[in-house]
Amino acid sequence: MKKQLTSILLFLIFSYIGFAQIGTVKGIIKDHTNVTLFGVNVIVKNTATGTQTNEKGVFEISNIKTGNYILAISYLGFKTKEIPFKLNSNETIDIGTITLYEGNELLQEIVIDTERKNKFSRKQSAYVSKMPLKNIENSQVYNTITNQLLISQSVNTFEDALKNAAGITKLWSSTGRSGDGAGYYSSRGFAVQPQLVNGVAGITNGFINPSNVERVEVIKGPSGTLFGSAVTSYGGLINIITKKPYSGTGGEITVSGGSYDFSKLNADVNVSANDKLSLRFNAGFQQEHSFQDAGFKKSVFVAPSISYKVNNNLALNFSYEASGNEQTNETFLFLNRYAPLAFNSIEDLNYDTNLSFTSNDVAIENITQNYRGEVAWKITDQWSSQTLISGGLAKSLGYYTYLWNGSDNLFNLYAQDTDAKTKTLNLQQNFTGIFKLGDLQNKLLVGVDYLDYNIIDKSSNWGYLHTINLDGDLVYGEPEINEENLRAALSVLGNVDSNIRQNIFGAYISDVINILPSLSIMGSVRYDIFDYQGDRKTDTDDETEYTESTFSPKFGIVFQPILNELSIFANYQNGFSYLNPQYITDYSTGEISLQAFDVEQANQLEVGVKSDLFNNKLEATLSYYNINVDNKYYWATQTQDLEVNSQGIELEVNANPIDGLNIHSGFSYNDSEITKSPSATFLEGNRYGESGPEITYNFWADYKFFKNFGVGAGFNGQTKYDTMVDYKATTGSFYIPSYTIFNSSAYYENDKFRISIKGNNLADETYYSGWSTVTPQQKRVLLGTFTYKF
Template sequence: MKNQLALLLLLCLNSMAFSQRSTVSGTIKDNTQTPLLGVNIVVKNSQIGTQTDEKGHFEIANLDEGAHTLSISYLGFRTRDVPFTLTNGKAQDLGDLILYEGNEILTEVIVEGERINKFSRKKTAYVSKLPLKDIENTQVYNTITTDLLESQIVTNFDDALKNAAGVENLWTSTGRGGDGAGYYSMRGFSVQPQLVNGLPGLTNGTINPANIERIEVLKGPSATLFGNAVSSYGGLINVVTKKPYAGSGGELSFTSGTYGLNQITGDFNTAINKSENLYFRLNTSYSSEQSFQDAGFRKSFFVAPSLSYKVNNKLSFSFYGEITQAEQTNPTFLFLNRGAPTEAQNLEELGYNNKLSFTSNDLTLENPTQNYRIEMDYKLSDTWQSQTLLSKSSTSTKGYYSYLYDYGILGNDTFTRFINKQNANTQTTDIQQNFIGDFKIASLRNRVVIGLDYFNATEINNSTGYAFYGNVTPEGGSNGDNPFTADVETDTYALSTAAVDAVLASQAVGNNKSKYHIYSLYASDVLNISNNLSAMLGLRVDHFDNEGNLVNLDDDYNQTTLSPKFGLLYQPILDQLSIFANYQNGFTNVAPQLVGDPNAGPQTLETFDPEQANQLEFGIKTNLFNNRLNATISYYDIKVKDRVITDPSSPFNKIQGGEVESKGFEIEVNANPVKGLNLRAGFSNNDSETTKSDNTEILNRRPLEAGPETQYNFWANYELQEGMLDGFGMGLGFNGASERFAINYASTGEFILPSYTIANASLYYQANKYRIGLKLNNVFNKEYYKGWSTINPQAPRVLLANFTYKF
């Protein structure tokens, strides 16, 4: 018996010796030896992982002896695999491990740590085409995160952009061909959202929020890196889509609300071949919504497949697609007369019944849209990476479009309706080749991007001409008297497809096809003169080749433009406080114009120089209290010169030389003062004026596209962290703007839309697998308007209910 017990004890000790467990540890830093917080560390082929602390340190315990591999990933950095071996139960310290900046593909987060400052996303590879932290970037940009959108139960793109400081919706999506997407005012200039994942992605409708990971709003002229096709002098809007990740999971969500809103969304991610690092993600949505007015609706189906394939640590591929089928009635804005005074000078005098749509659900537009993007990333060395990108987009409009215009002929604030049948399509192709480097020359760190860009746009328009289709008055009256005929007609005009088609039968159908190409070479370098001082230098050479209407050779032209960029940034407290200044450039290629009185002889074609916009800006950025307080405060001055306008002494002549100055300041704050509480606030003030022009109608006046002078937004979200109410949360906020000009010309006078402040609130419960939420928009049911030579009524109080299940 004693021998047997001894043998058993020996076997147990043997087994314990062979199953010893140990610990691996290390510190993760970037190329500047800065520790990285929140890096994902996963032991391959296991469910074991962790994240780094604020010092970049990590430790994983209870590992079996033998060979293992750590997979280290962090947003904006290239994933790194680190092999190691544990023997004899000894702990192993891997020391400092360096991550190099690169793509944004993440591995699965096994350990979910607390996320600090959920409304702030201060590192991106798109804004500068380099993976820079916001605090080391001389350009100002706002980021609207998916956490913020979830907190607010956002169901449309217009509501999402209310979170960006200084961005105001001028008018919502009309769905019409060519420019049917929404228009927004930014730093005194109009812009449309035309960028997806840093590449052109057009739409004639509205952007579906179901596939949005975040929205990046870049401020100021940005032509140096992005050209002029997708940006404006005030900035640009880049939508970053959801991407595949290493792991499986997803969610289903249903939102229902006032005015017939029903929206169901799905998000599904899985491994097609885990051993080959091949992952697939699908986001999809179906939405239908009616209008608060007497007619109007929108419905859409959206699907967005995406694929990522990591061949090895050097080579990876990704594919993203977005396909939308949408149908809507176009909002019939009241267009004010731009050439003569209106009878009413404000809304009270106008007597507008904003519950009237002046359309019917029989007259609709279809807006099918497709956007595709393919990316190949190849690690040439530890310091250089190749990025090859191809994007294609196609957006169409088919159906009935109408507008209401006050010609001032019939009196009684009568607006005349014109209608046509749209049949238009725009297709774009963009090819980019970027070489991204991170290296030192004489101890000076350089982060460089050198890129080639080819962009092509083809527009086809087979729409009918516009036909007169009756008149309306703002309070609801109607008549059939055509203001452009001598007789007084009493015809009636039914808002049906059959009646409209009968009128449009006499209208000519267009047969227009136009095309243009842009060839570009750009380079940008962020030079670290010291650890605290850096400079950004960039230059773009842009050649614009316009074929115009393909059957008319006289409208062909080409231009070559240089677009420089320069910035300086000093960090008194490294990674916590920076002082910056920048010079940024934007431009617009101006098409040749026929000039000369046609009654005096043949007109001649006159060419013009590109318009130029130049911005000077300075400010500060903070990243204080371990990322709990992010703030940006900046002052900018944008001067646009060489604007082409109509000669006031001759309507047949065009002259160049107008100038516009737009200046102001912006403040954005994201804070996480205590656990569970996230705050977002923004404030902007803009002073915009046409300072030089031979056209006295606009001289020394604020341009209509500048929107309101003052804008502000605030949102606070608090979630209880413990006790019986753990998981319950609430959100409160508001957004508003000062009054703005709907019309502002010397001969017409001013039509001013009043200021507004709109309050919003939410309440929710969040558990591990599901979330239930309620949201009330426009809590006090305030009547308010937006516009750009138009009067656009906004939605009254809306209640939303959401249920989301995560798996």
């Protein structure tokens, strides 16, 4: 009995001693504006012990053995902080208030955040303003198409991804041709192409494979002040965020198949060798045939990326993407711009959309490479440096063809043997600081930007092959579209031989000042220098050089009646465009002279409301904008005297009304008008040609039930518009009909795999896009996707 009592006593003593050798650390985490942060990761370094802050920003970690430790604190969009502490036996240490400062976009971002309730919402970006700003405190409007939305919709084309952005409508599909072969979209009444990757220039002449896209940011309005002129339009810009390395080891393999011989294979693997080095390799293949009697697309890409954390203050990041695309040209019926049309509607055109008027033997290839290197240096808690070097090469090789309406209902096929490449080099240096001047909190950005943009074109001159009617019957010329006939038609026409180079240097400064926690103002300005070097090999062997410069200002104000939940904003934004010198012909004398033009300027005024209510269950943006361009160049008259006004409203909503239900929707109304055109008065009062439809809308809902099962459904559409509006005084109008397209999906997923089926255009509606053209769009498509996660 004594032995048992002794054993119990010794056990209690040693247990007490053991328990007495543990302790607790706690604290509260806030941002620089004294707002508590929820969900911050707090980890005791080199242990498996950690937690997250609660709704009040408080954390507490217990059962830590006595000793010396480092507390590692990290939160997406903020600079990582480490705090050393010493814990004695049975001690509770209160660290007190810890302040985190915002920083550059973290490459260690988790690809899919399963804990996020409003999965279609993203509240912050380091790219839109080139500094970390929450959406609700940013006076500029932008739409984010998140990774979760892309997965929910089983998106396999970049065009389908952009259907989720309010006010974005497709004008042209990718043509693959040199210089401007990527797709064209209309935003706020002006044409824009996707030319920005991870915040820097990323040029492509072809279509974009979405398998390496983490998310898409559609930034609205003239944005020349921070991004310059080469990658923006007056309606905004499209920024593609690629997949990056993250802390951890894992990945996924995706296999898809569906209608029109669609097939896809994608492998995405991430490896963290240690807490400093992360590697990611993403690669894929995708192909499909057209819904028409001929046509195809093929794409293959590889995208390795690496992140190395030298220490808590210095990180090196590098990403590279190489892709090879091959496609036949989609059916572009170019309507005659110089004579009255024989038809004014789709019904009058009487076009059988099953006919492509092309051949799978005639294709164009696009080879694209883009790279981006970054040195991210945390100088102090308040100051950061970001050094960027990026570049790209986009090639166009093969045959580009199009159909031109010559007369009545006859179309002439013209072709070019393309041999061209576009090269870019982009250097950026940004410094960002968060500091106080007196009682005023400042977020300051100072940066310089250099872009070298070079287009080398050795393509053939344009040649004619044949004339057909819309039944596909040959009227005149070679009957077959094949490589042999095209080579014969083009070989005697000679070649383009041009080398055009643009060097653009910009310096900018932007400051966001918090006058009160609920009131901030933003002021920005850019000085830009443009140097054009044209070396066109002609009979006269002309060489030209042209230099121009401009200032671009930007202002904004944000008032938050409910801090971090509701804001009222207004902005003034400026955009500009350099015009390359043009050879102008004086038809009265026949003389040809080289003429330079002034820098185009666009100015926007915008007001609106943003919300992030009910603990991020309702994120919404509603705005009214008014854009004026005073000196627009018009290609037909080669004069710079158009005045264009584009105004409208946009609404985007991301909601999570109940657990498991996520909703994304958008609506846009645009009123565009050419208000003045002295050299072509017949244009006055017309809608501007790049504007597309007045109204566009989209909706998608995803409901997950029984933990693993889910369904999705939605629609997107637009009103009719006149695709010949720029020319209707001569040609008459031709209306692209309105449409609404319905889509749905069903899926099952767990930690190891996801299987889904998706139906696009369920009603099998025939619909079109166009920009002085007519192009039929995809018919009903059924897709199946299986993803294995590891």
